[in-house]
Structures are given as C-alpha cells and as structure tokens.
Amino acid sequence: MRIPLLARANAGTLTVLIALSAVACLLVAGLPRATQASFDEALRRSLTTAPAVQTDLTVASEPRSPEQDLHERGQFASLYPQWRQIVPAALRPLLAPTGHMSAKTSRTPVAGTSGRTYINLGWLSDADQRVEWVRGRAPGPLSTTRHEGETIPLIEVGVVEEAVREMGLGIGQTKVLGESDYVAVKIVGLFKAKNPDDRYWSHHADVLHVSRQLPPGGLDFEYHVTTVMSDAGLTALSGESRHLTYRWVLPLDGRAASALAVPDVAAAVTELERLMPVQVVSPSPHRLDTGLPNLLGDFSAALASAQTVIFLALGGLLAVALGVIVLGVRLLTDRMEHPLGLARARGGSLRQVAGAGAALTALAVAPAALAGYALSFLVPGPVLPVVHAGPAVVVVTAVVFAAVRVSLAHRTPLHERRDDVAAARPSPRRVTLEVLVVGLALAGAYLLRERGLSQDPFLLLVPVALTLAAALITLRCYPYPLRLLVRLAGRGRSAVPFLGLTRAARARSASGLPVLILLPALAVSVFATVISSGIASTQVRASWQQVGAPIKVTSVGEIQASVIEKVRATDGVEQVVVAQTGRVQLADVPEWAAAIAVDMAQWQRLVAGTPISLPTLSGDTSALVSPELRGRGAFEIGWLGRPRLTPQGVIDAVPGFWSSGKFIVMSPSALPRLEVNTLLIKGDVPLAELARMVPASTVDSQERALAVIREDPLTGAVRSTLIVVTVALGLYALVAVVLSLVVGAADRTRAVSFLRTLGLSERQARRLTVLEVLPMVLVTSLVGLGLGLGLPAALGPGVDLSAYAGDLPVGDYSPDLLTPGALAAALIVAAALGAYAHTAIGRRRNLGAVLRVGDST
Structure with a gap:
C-alpha cells in the first residue's frame, strides 16, 4: 500500500485528526501537572502559614x-x-x-x-x-x-x-x-x-x-x-x-x-517517634x-476530595477526547474505504489492508501526540505517570481502532452492505452486556451514596458508569419515539417529515458513536458547572457564617461610647449594632460557656437579604442556648452580676461567633450595663480606618473572609479545573456534532441526490437533512443535560466538598440553567446549521458524480 498517496488524498481529514490528537494530549498531560502543582502549593501554604509549633x-x-x-x-x-x-x-x-x-x-x-x-x-x-x-x-x-x-x-x-x-x-x-x-x-x-x-x-x-x-x-x-x-x-x-x-x-x-510525599512524611513522623527511645542516648x-500528623491528616482529607472531583472531571474529559478522536479515525477509514476495498479485491491480504489503515492513522496521531506531550512541559508542575501514559493511550486507542475497523470492514473482498434499509437487531450477548453495565452503574451509585469514596476508591468509576449507562439507554430507546413520529408523519401529505424521521430512526448502528460522545461530554460539563456553582454559593454562605455581618470589629477591651458614635458618624457606615461577648460561669458550678449580649432585632435588620438568618429573641431575661445546654430550665450566670435567664429556644450556631460548644445568646437589657467589645457594621468603609478608630481591635469583613476562602490553592485548583473541563468538553461536543455530520455526509448526499431525481426541491432537501440529524442531537442533549444536573444530587452525599467552601457542607446544588442550557442550545443550533451547510454544499454537486449507473432506474 502506498501510504503517502493515501495521506495526500486524505490531507483534510488527517489535519483534523492531528489537531484533535495534539489538543487531547496537551490536556491529558498538562492538566494533571497543573493540578498537582496546585496541590503542592496548597500543602506548602498550609505548612508555612500554620504556627511553627504545629509543624516543627x-x-x-x-x-x-x-x-x-x-x-x-x-x-x-x-x-x-x-x-x-x-x-x-x-x-x-x-x-x-x-x-x-x-x-x-x-x-x-x-x-x-x-x-x-x-x-x-x-x-x-x-x-x-x-x-x-x-x-x-x-x-x-x-x-x-x-x-x-x-x-x-x-x-x-x-x-x-x-x-x-x-x-x-x-x-x-x-x-x-x-x-x-x-x-x-x-x-x-x-x-x-x-x-x-x-x-x-x-x-x-x-x-x-x-x-x-x-x-x-x-x-x-x-x-x-x-x-x-x-x-x-x-x-x-x-x-x-x-x-x-x-x-x-x-x-x-x-x-x-510535595503533596505526593504526604503519606511518606506522615509515616516518617511515626517512625521518628519509635526511633527516639532506642536510637539516642539521653x-x-x-x-x-x-502537630504535623494532624496538619497532614487534614490536608490529606481535603486533597482526597479535590482529587475525587478533579479525577471525575479529567476522566470524563479523557473519555470524550478519545471518543472524538475515534470519530475522526472513523471518518478517515470511511474515506479510505474505496481504495482499501480495491486493494483487497486485487489480492491484498487483510493484514496489509489493516496495516495500511493503522499506519496512516499512526502517521497523523503519533507526531501530534508527541507535540501535545512536549507542549505539556510548558505547564508548571511535577511530571506524573499519567503525563506519560495519557498520550500513549491516545495513540494506542486511535491506531487499534483504525486497525480493527478496517479489518471488520474488509474481512472479505468487495463486501457490499446496506444497513440503511432496516435497523439491525442487537445480539443477545450485546443486550446482556448493556443490561449488566446499567445494573452495575445503579448499584455503584447506591454504594457511593451510602459508603462514600473513602471506603472504596473503585467507586470513582461510578460517574463514568452512569454516563455510559445513560448513553446506552438513550441509544437503545431514542428510535422508538421517532417511530411513533414516523407513523404520525406518514399520515400527512408531505413526504419530507416521513422520510427524514424514517432515516433518523433507521440510523446505522455505528451512528451511536456520536451519542456515546455527546452524552458524556454534556453530562460531565454540566456536572462540572453545577458543582462549581454549588461551591461558589456555599463559599459566600460560609463567609457570612464566619463574620456574621458585613463588617465585624472585635476589641480586647471595652469600646467607649464616644468611639461608637464616631464610628456611626463615619462616611459609608449605614448601621451599627453593638454587642458584648465573653465567657460566663453557669450558676454556682465550675462550668463555663461563651455568651453574647446583642439586640437580635437590630442584628436581623443588619443582615437582611444575606444568606444567613437569625432567630427571634423576645423578653429581657430570655436566652437562646446551644444544644449542649438544652433542657436546663432557668439558670443564673456570673457576668457583671448574677442575671437569671430563661431559655427560649435552641440555636445550633451563632454566625460570626460559635458553631459548637456551649454558648448563650441574650438580650443586653439582662445585664446591669453593657460593656461593648464588639461592633457589627453595615456599610462601605475602609477596614484600616475602623482599625485606627477602635484601638486594640480586630476588624473582619465578609468580603475579606470570602477572598481568603477562594484564594486557597486547593479551592482554586478545583474551580479552575472544572472551568477548563467545562470549556473543553463544550468544544469537544461541538466538534463531535460536526464530525458526525461529516461522517454520514456521503450516504446522506447520495440519498438526497437520489430524491432530487424524483423532484425533491432544495428547500425540502434542507428540511429532510435537518429532520435526519437533529433528533439524535436533540435527544442526546436533553438526556446529557438532565444527567449532568442530576449527578451532583445523586453523588453529593458520597463526596465531601466542605474543605473548599469554608468547612460548610456543599449540599445546595440549585441548577443554574444558563450555562448548561446555552451549551445544549449551541449543539442543537450547530447541528441545524451543519445540516443546512451540508445541503448547500451537496446542491453544487453533479448528480452523475454521486449516483452510480443504475441507481436512478
């Protein structure tokens, strides 16, 4: 076989395959390095910002x-x-x-x-x-x-x-x-x-x-x-x-x-504790x-969650990238079908024909993979095994698929087939395998919710199995509603809807490949979008929980009334709520609790419209207590006197102050006088100005707390990876739609050309092409959109993301349909525009160049 001649004849297809392979290898080799660099930076920041008494x-x-x-x-x-x-x-x-x-x-x-x-x-x-x-x-x-x-x-x-x-x-x-x-x-x-x-x-x-x-x-x-x-x-x-x-x-x-060395470092600390009594004479x-083991343990827990989310996203990206490359290889083998079939008919062995297809594919994919692999070294970060393995997987997958597909297509010389006449029935073995995949996916999802990833790392494959199961179900079920539409269209006077929907329902079995690509691409990208949105919203809520107000000023001593009035009169200050905090003794026993005396009604007005809510406290001697102080009845506290308080309710946390332990919220009128040491402020005022006005004080703000949460390297790694994966998968989905149109272009052009000899107009040809292509993209987009929106809720209990959201559990996966909807709509529009473009290109072709002798008789 003359490989250079085949390459020259299929230069356009090879160019597409080269671009797809280079980008895929750059992503699968570069993103792991970038994420690992973020992990290392997170560990270094954790060790360098922690007190030395804990790390040394x-x-x-x-x-x-x-x-x-x-x-x-x-x-x-x-x-x-x-x-x-x-x-x-x-x-x-x-x-x-x-x-x-x-x-x-x-x-x-x-x-x-x-x-x-x-x-x-x-x-x-x-x-x-x-x-x-x-x-x-x-x-x-x-x-x-x-x-x-x-x-x-x-x-x-x-x-x-x-x-x-x-x-x-x-x-x-x-x-x-x-x-x-x-x-x-x-x-x-x-x-x-x-x-x-x-x-x-x-x-x-x-x-x-x-x-x-x-x-x-x-x-x-x-x-x-x-x-x-x-x-x-x-x-x-x-x-x-x-x-x-x-x-x-x-x-x-x-x-x-280095984050990779955390297990070894933790083991080394344990070993050092063992060696000291036996190795040193003292x-x-x-x-x-x-405190190093505790720091490493906390980091490892947060890292495990980050790796879970990132591995899910990168795994989906790799699967989709491989699928798109396989689709490109299929386009290449389809274009070579005639010369390879001719070579087979002239006595070429199956090994020679399959070798030619594999060699031409390797000629395009291998250099592109090497280029993408080389470009990945421009990304800062350690070189992980996946950096080497990812490009190799891309090359092997593409070459093996090309060899297998050519071998199956040319088992016998001049093998003619027409799969467009009737839908092929799947074999019992294939049906059993698909049922098994669906069953394992559902069982894995249940185990993931019940046990979590910490109990079984193999549950990382569950999301992939769920997307594969959804794709198989879609592939098997979407022709049935189309057949119902075909029956309805058959009763109409126009033949175009009937013909278009019939061709869509009788699509060749190989046309399921775009479904297996589009659905995971959409599902994983929507999943990444929803997870990122959930983390972002929880981060905002966590920042409010940490501060309890737009601005909080805490002094080590009493804040004088003149200073408070000066703060109120500062430009930009809209509202100031005063409070007193401290530790109080309960009754006459040596038991202590944290307490805050504050006007809850004023505090509620100050945080109105924010993600936090505060309970109501009525009565001068009423109090809200933590769960640890539940059921005690009225009690006295030692705090500027001996006020007696009556519990009015139980509160799990006090935003900006406490979320666990023993604490009390009371009215200022229960105290003989209020020694103000805390100011809750609403407004836009420089924090440095407040620190200057209130000596020996600490000034916190919700915006600063939110910035600290978002600037954490692990959090940044998760969010940036999700954004990159979302964009990459969206582009891959668009490429898959375009390639699916190009892959079936020859058969579609031949059918339209045949119908044009029977009087089909150009407008009808466009409608026919759209009706043939659009159902698959539309159904797959809707299923992928639904699966992506449902995956966070289905898998959420098994994945702890609180480390990236201010230690608050991320459970609010309220779907933001703007980005997922825009992506699904873009795919549908791309499919429709591609169908129109395909018809416009086919219109300029001579019928004699498309139809063989005898096709129109």
Whole structure:
C-alpha cells in the first residue's frame, strides 16, 4: 500500500485528526501537572502559614532528678545532632538548616501571691538574635541572696514590655519564686521581639505575651509570664524542684513539601517517634511533640476530595477526547474505504489492508501526540505517570481502532452492505452486556451514596458508569419515539417529515458513536458547572457564617461610647449594632460557656437579604442556648452580676461567633450595663480606618473572609479545573456534532441526490437533512443535560466538598440553567446549521458524480 498517496488524498481529514490528537494530549498531560502543582502549593501554604509549633519537630524532655539535669549550653548542643541524625529520609528534605533549644519552668508561683502570679524561668539558645533590649540590659551571671535566713540563687532575667502594664513588673524588682525550694529573680531589662511576626515565636508565646488564665471554679485571673535569662541561669535550674522542660526544635521548611510525599512524611513522623527511645542516648526520657500528623491528616482529607472531583472531571474529559478522536479515525477509514476495498479485491491480504489503515492513522496521531506531550512541559508542575501514559493511550486507542475497523470492514473482498434499509437487531450477548453495565452503574451509585469514596476508591468509576449507562439507554430507546413520529408523519401529505424521521430512526448502528460522545461530554460539563456553582454559593454562605455581618470589629477591651458614635458618624457606615461577648460561669458550678449580649432585632435588620438568618429573641431575661445546654430550665450566670435567664429556644450556631460548644445568646437589657467589645457594621468603609478608630481591635469583613476562602490553592485548583473541563468538553461536543455530520455526509448526499431525481426541491432537501440529524442531537442533549444536573444530587452525599467552601457542607446544588442550557442550545443550533451547510454544499454537486449507473432506474 502506498501510504503517502493515501495521506495526500486524505490531507483534510488527517489535519483534523492531528489537531484533535495534539489538543487531547496537551490536556491529558498538562492538566494533571497543573493540578498537582496546585496541590503542592496548597500543602506548602498550609505548612508555612500554620504556627511553627504545629509543624516543627520538637524533642521534649522533663528531668526528674539531678542526674537528668542539663546545666550548660554544650550539653544541649551535643544532643541536637543526634536528633537530626535519626530523622527518616522522607523528612530530611523538609528540615531547615538550623534549629534552636530552650529550657523553661512552668507554673512557678511568686511567693506571697497566693498562686495568682507566676513568673517562669526561661532560657532560649538564640535569645540574642531574637530579642531587642529596649530598657535596662541583658541578663548577666548568677549570684545569691538571702531569704528567710537562707542563701538562695539570684538569677538575672529580662521580661517583655507587656509585663510592665499587665503585671506591674519593672526594672530593679526582685521576686522570690517557689513555695518551698526558693529561687530569686532580679529584673534587669525589658525586651521586645525583633520580629514579632516570625513563626519562631509560636514556640515561645509565653515569653512574648502575658497570659491570663481563669482557674476552674475561680473568679480571679491568674497571670503568667516567662522570663529570659542567660546561660548562667541554667546552673540554678533542676527538674527535681521545678516543673522543668527541655526542648530541641527541628524547624521544618514547608517550601520544599510535595503533596505526593504526604503519606511518606506522615509515616516518617511515626517512625521518628519509635526511633527516639532506642536510637539516642539521653540522660532523661524524651518525646516528640509536633502537630504535623494532624496538619497532614487534614490536608490529606481535603486533597482526597479535590482529587475525587478533579479525577471525575479529567476522566470524563479523557473519555470524550478519545471518543472524538475515534470519530475522526472513523471518518478517515470511511474515506479510505474505496481504495482499501480495491486493494483487497486485487489480492491484498487483510493484514496489509489493516496495516495500511493503522499506519496512516499512526502517521497523523503519533507526531501530534508527541507535540501535545512536549507542549505539556510548558505547564508548571511535577511530571506524573499519567503525563506519560495519557498520550500513549491516545495513540494506542486511535491506531487499534483504525486497525480493527478496517479489518471488520474488509474481512472479505468487495463486501457490499446496506444497513440503511432496516435497523439491525442487537445480539443477545450485546443486550446482556448493556443490561449488566446499567445494573452495575445503579448499584455503584447506591454504594457511593451510602459508603462514600473513602471506603472504596473503585467507586470513582461510578460517574463514568452512569454516563455510559445513560448513553446506552438513550441509544437503545431514542428510535422508538421517532417511530411513533414516523407513523404520525406518514399520515400527512408531505413526504419530507416521513422520510427524514424514517432515516433518523433507521440510523446505522455505528451512528451511536456520536451519542456515546455527546452524552458524556454534556453530562460531565454540566456536572462540572453545577458543582462549581454549588461551591461558589456555599463559599459566600460560609463567609457570612464566619463574620456574621458585613463588617465585624472585635476589641480586647471595652469600646467607649464616644468611639461608637464616631464610628456611626463615619462616611459609608449605614448601621451599627453593638454587642458584648465573653465567657460566663453557669450558676454556682465550675462550668463555663461563651455568651453574647446583642439586640437580635437590630442584628436581623443588619443582615437582611444575606444568606444567613437569625432567630427571634423576645423578653429581657430570655436566652437562646446551644444544644449542649438544652433542657436546663432557668439558670443564673456570673457576668457583671448574677442575671437569671430563661431559655427560649435552641440555636445550633451563632454566625460570626460559635458553631459548637456551649454558648448563650441574650438580650443586653439582662445585664446591669453593657460593656461593648464588639461592633457589627453595615456599610462601605475602609477596614484600616475602623482599625485606627477602635484601638486594640480586630476588624473582619465578609468580603475579606470570602477572598481568603477562594484564594486557597486547593479551592482554586478545583474551580479552575472544572472551568477548563467545562470549556473543553463544550468544544469537544461541538466538534463531535460536526464530525458526525461529516461522517454520514456521503450516504446522506447520495440519498438526497437520489430524491432530487424524483423532484425533491432544495428547500425540502434542507428540511429532510435537518429532520435526519437533529433528533439524535436533540435527544442526546436533553438526556446529557438532565444527567449532568442530576449527578451532583445523586453523588453529593458520597463526596465531601466542605474543605473548599469554608468547612460548610456543599449540599445546595440549585441548577443554574444558563450555562448548561446555552451549551445544549449551541449543539442543537450547530447541528441545524451543519445540516443546512451540508445541503448547500451537496446542491453544487453533479448528480452523475454521486449516483452510480443504475441507481436512478
């Protein structure tokens, strides 16, 4: 066979096949890289934005005897290399070059304060690099002093500036610590962090800030602060007399993390916990403190949901792309049918004929696949196995289909067939297989709803099976209503409707291929559109749930009335609702709950027209309680007095404040006075201006919360992938419609030409072509549209998308029919225009060039 001659004769078809193959390979190889890059970025952002105390590997030891005490920096430093040495290989790329060490006491009371003031002793190995002394000097050597007739150690320390305001500490003060084994500290300097935003300080928040703690059953706060001392102070610390903890911190650099390595990293952390007691010689027992497994677990759960949605979309895209390429290969083999049949009749073997069809297909598909594969490397992201496998699947599918189809078409020389006379009956084997596919699809959908994807990853094939089942049912059932229309058309006076619908109902079995392409394309694209719309609407609702108002201002202290009036008078502010929040004690028992005192009627007016709704609260002493406080009857709370509240109802969440735990919503009139510390604001006003007006406050807005949710890399990966898949599938569907018209063009032209010899007009020819082509596209579009709208509701319970919607479950799949309807309408219009164009082109052909001798007699 002369392959170059065949290629030159079918240059147009080969060009279409080349374009389809190149684009398909670019998509199937490029999109996985892009999505995996988004996954990696999401993991890196999760690790770099989380507090370092959660991500870093911290080795902790609590000495209990003098033999276990470490009194010199060198003793700490000698152990640090041992911790790094036993870190498993999967964790080593994530370790930062340097770490730090610390020694701290906890709950060290100041003598004579009745346990209300605690000054803990702290040593940081890199304090000189982290703090800046603003007053006084850095701590110096250890000395002694007298207390109650005994000589005790005197340690020079520095404290954070905040301790001066909160605890009344100052330079020159000497405090005796302990209840029996005393030690004295002398404050010689005040410091502040050189970079208070450094993630390093999450390990030492007790050094940088004074903490207030309310003990169980108590009404007075305890004040805690941790000082900073020099290396000399280590000699006075002993675990025998103090609650002492040593720590070696191995920082993690999240910028080197990869989502593909998450399982290995999680296993490495577990292995490190096992190795520590047996691989390192240390004077005291030690443990590994890290929140990394929890972070990786949360990320893995969110990643699994993202992969589920993306794999469903990409799987549908690959299936449709392969179907369109197969349709293009079918067009090529149809165009080669005459020369190949002639070669077969002249003695060519079946192997030679099939080899020629496969070789010509490979000549077009292989270079195009290689070009698409090469272009995919322009997309940033790791190279996954699917990047290599996808283009190979495209080439193999196209070549194998060409070889098989040519082999079946030319089993015997000069094999004549006419499948347009009557519809072929499917074999019992084929009917059984189709029934089995439909049954498995329905059973899989039920299991997916009941068990979810986490129980069985093979359920990922369920959506594909559902679309295939719907396509098979459509393929088998759509001729029956057409036959009813044929009977009705047969009673009319015009022959065109009868002939057009008859040809549509008696379509060749191979014409089902466009159905198997169009229906998944429409279903998956509509499914992607509905899922994307559901995520977007839930994100908006989640942002309102997080903030509770267009703008929320929360202050650490009371907001004065003059400041509130100033806020009300600011340009752009439409409404301000004041509230007081805090923790309250329930009755006389050591039980605590969160509470908010707010005018619910004003709050309801402020959020009118938003996705959140608020219950009604009537009565000065009425309250709404959380489910945990249900059924208690009237109760007292300790909050600016002892108001007695009567539960009026149960509320599951308070938008902007709490969604779980114990909480109370009450009227401001139940309190003796309202100490406002929260403002709920409606209007358009710069957040920075509000932060300036209300000192020591945090300003949140619904728009900012929504932006944070949408900027998450995983969320962006899901939505961008769905958008790309929707557009690609829409284009593929249009290409499938055009190719289906071209594939049947020869038979259709021959039939129309034959009817023109019997007096068929050009206008009637156009109507006939439209009636032949349009029913298949119309029925398939409607079924695909319905399936795509139903898939989210059918599969929704098995796919958790809350990680991309502000942790709210995505259950509102209200269909937005604009995009799906436009896509279905575009396919129908394209089919109608293609039919008209086909008739116009066929009109210019000479009947003698179409009909053979004897066809018109």
